Amino acid sequence: MPVIRCAVVGSPIRHSRSPLIHRLFAEQFGLALRYDKREVAAGGLAAVAAALAAEGLRGINVTIPLKEEAWVLATRRTARAAAARAANVLSFEADGGIEADNTDGVGVVRDLLGHGVTLAGRCILVLGAGGAARGIVPALLEAGARRLLVANRTATRAAELVREFAALGNIDMLPLDGRCDEAVDLLVNATSAGLTSMTPPPVPAGALAPGTVCYDLVYGSGETSFLRWARLQGVTIRIDGLGMLVRQAAVAFERWHGLVPTTDPVTKALRRRL
Ligand code: ATR
Numbered sequence: 001m002p003v004i005r006c007a008v009v010g011s012p013i014r015h016s017r018s019p020l021i022h023r024l025f026a027e028q029f030g031l032a033l034r035y036d037k038r039e040v041a042a043g044g045l046a047a048v049a050a051a052l053a054a055e056g057l058r059g060i061n062v063t064i065p066l067k068e069e070a071w072v073l074a075t076r077r078t079a080r081a082a083a084a085r086a087a088n089v090l091s092f093e094a095d096g097g098i099e100a101d102n103t104d105g106v107g108v109v110r111d112l113l114g115h116g117v118t119l120a121g122r123c124i125l126v127l128g129a130g131g132a133a134r135g136i137v138p139a140l141l142e143a144g145a146r147r148l149l150v151a152n153r154t155a156t157r158a159a160e161l162v163r164e165f166a167a168l169g170n171i172d173m174l175p176l177d178g179r180c181d182e183a184v185d186l187l188v189n190a191t192s193a194g195l196t197s198m199t200p201p202p203v204p205a206g207a208l209a210p211g212t213v214c215y216d217l218v219y220g221s222g223e224t225s226f227l228r229w230a231r232l233q234g235v236t237i238r239i240d241g242l243g244m245l246v247r248q249a250a251v252a253f254e255r256w257h258g259l260v261p262t263t264d265p266v267t268k269a270l271r272r273r274l
Helices: 018-029 045-054 067-073 079-084 104-114 131-142 155-168 225-232 242-257 264-273
Strands: 004-010 033-039 059-062 089-092 098-101 123-127 147-151 171-173 186-189 213-216
Touching: 004 018, 004 045, 004 242, 018 033, 018 242, 018 264, 045 059, 045 067, 045 089, 059 067, 059 242, 067 098, 067 131, 079 098, 079 104, 079 131, 089 242, 098 242, 104 131, 104 213, 104 242, 123 131, 131 147, 131 155, 147 155, 155 171, 213 225, 242 264
Parallel strands: 004 033, 004 059, 123 147, 123 186, 147 171, 186 213
Antiparallel strands: 059 089, 089 098
């Protein structure tokens, strides 16, 4: 059986869990897969993607800081990638084309639903307006959110994001130091605050109620700073981004290999190794 090849590119890439996730998925089907990781700095994606496509790779996952470059490089885009203006999956097609997809949003939605969290009819507050927020906001609106609020340190970025996705549903911005006029059902941290320091991002007053679900796109070996903050506020349902990481990878795996992997055992295996 010929070995299928895929890879993940970005910087820093050393600690990427994607090779392990894809290997564990491949084992579920006895698929002969070689999945590499490649350090690629900003500005370097086009040359590397061309080389990898020429080597016969089926596709690549793209991570920080290349998601916008990946979007630009693509010759076609799925609707959700087009909306996000950022891509985390590139597929090299037989005709030489490159298809961009963004599976971050579907990853979050599936993970939340998998945890029994309802999204339809809910009020959701997203903290952050960067690339991560762009990927998930359209998916949350499409999942039926009744109201989606965006709060960001730089208000102009939140305003821009809100303007861009206004056609998809009821979306509005909120100053980080402002007051929420209703407690939200779901509070999502899509900032990078917890990645770089142990200080969680500020949260608008009035947003939290004991029943609010707190979801952090960040994950780590211990509790994230945002989820620690949520626990100290009395929030009982707190979910980190590991499940989302595995689920967004599953969508890419399905796109490349036409096989639907089981995600829960892979998330558990990863959790043990963090
Ligand atoms: P990503 O692609 O991971 O979203 P990004 O585009 O650099 O990365 O966006 C990072 C997000 O985290 C932004 O919303 C950023 O706020 P600004 O738009 O004001 O820069 C937010 N962020 C980063 N550090 C933060 C902090 N210490 N407190 C609050 N928000 C922070």
